[in-house]
């Protein structure tokens with residue numbers, strides 16, 4: 001096979017295997033977990049079309065839905081945060097890159113935790 | 127860099143303004159676009175349960191946006207994004223496992239991904255609108 005690498009690329013060695021694999025693997029693992037979760041969620045959402053406030057709360061607050069919804073939001077936001085990090089890394093660098101990645105992670109944790117607290121409040125009353 | 131001193135005999139990339147991207151390339155871009163759209167949608171999902179916990183008045187405000195024309199268009203786009211990203215994501219996982227890379231296979235299952243995503247979106251809309 002023809003070696004198409006530049007001299008610089010060859011000098012830099014075979015590339016990095018620092019933290020990349022963990023990130024890659026977590027993106028796949030969350031993707032696999034999301035397959036059943038988002039199918040369940042999409043069907044539920046369609047079935048809830050036109051539902052009123054009381055119906056929606058009763059749905060969110062039932063034990064199985066609470067667990068699945070927390071999983072969907074938690075795993076979904078983790079996968080989203082990993083994915084958006086890659087997008088940011090592809091198009092930015094320097095201070096922008098770092099600030100945007102930090103911002104994305106903070107937003108994911110803030111919204112995720114708030115949503116979990118909200119679901120628990122609906123389920124356990126208060 | 128002139129042609130003469132290019133470091134090695136590397137292939138040139140297609141010029142994007144004159145090159146019609148194949149379906150596989152367009153879907154690759156769409157996976158990224160829908161991923162970012164879904165990330166925003168996930169924040170919206172979190173906002174939804176937060177409003178539902180906040181009481182009927184807050185929820186009514188949220189719901190009035192959902193049932194507006196704009197809200198319905200965005201929900202439709204969100205559902206399509208979800209189904210497309212789901213189907214194409216499964217294809218990604220097969221690729222990661224080493225299957226489906228041949229050009230012929232990749233083109234064929236590109237079409238399958240598009241069609242399944244469109245049908246799933248249409249079915250969801252039809253069922254959803256009947257229930258409203």
Ligand code: HEM
Pocket residue numbers: 027028031032034035038076077079080082083084086087157158159160161162164165166168211212214215216218219
């Ligand atoms: C809450 C739902 C989801 C969100 C918010 C989301 C978001 C994202 C984002 C932002 C990316 C990065 C895109 C890029 O780098 O170009 C991504 C990549 C990916 N997503 Fe999702 N996604 C979701 C659901 C799913 C599901 C259900 C699957 C199922 C198979 C999936 C499979 C993948 C895969 C395999 C990648 C990596 C693609 C690559 O390496 O280029 N995602 N996702």
Ligand code: HEM
Pocket residue numbers: 045048049050051052056167168170171172174189191192193194196197198199200201204258
């Ligand atoms: C993952 C995020 C989302 C969640 C959890 C969610 C939640 C819901 C639920 C439970 C319903 C049915 C309840 C009802 O109609 O009273 C609904 C309907 C709807 N949602 Fe969402 N939604 C999401 C994404 C979106 C987005 C991004 C939009 C647009 C901004 C949107 C617009 C709509 C519309 C147009 C309806 C139909 C309203 C109707 O039934 O009259 N949804 N949504």
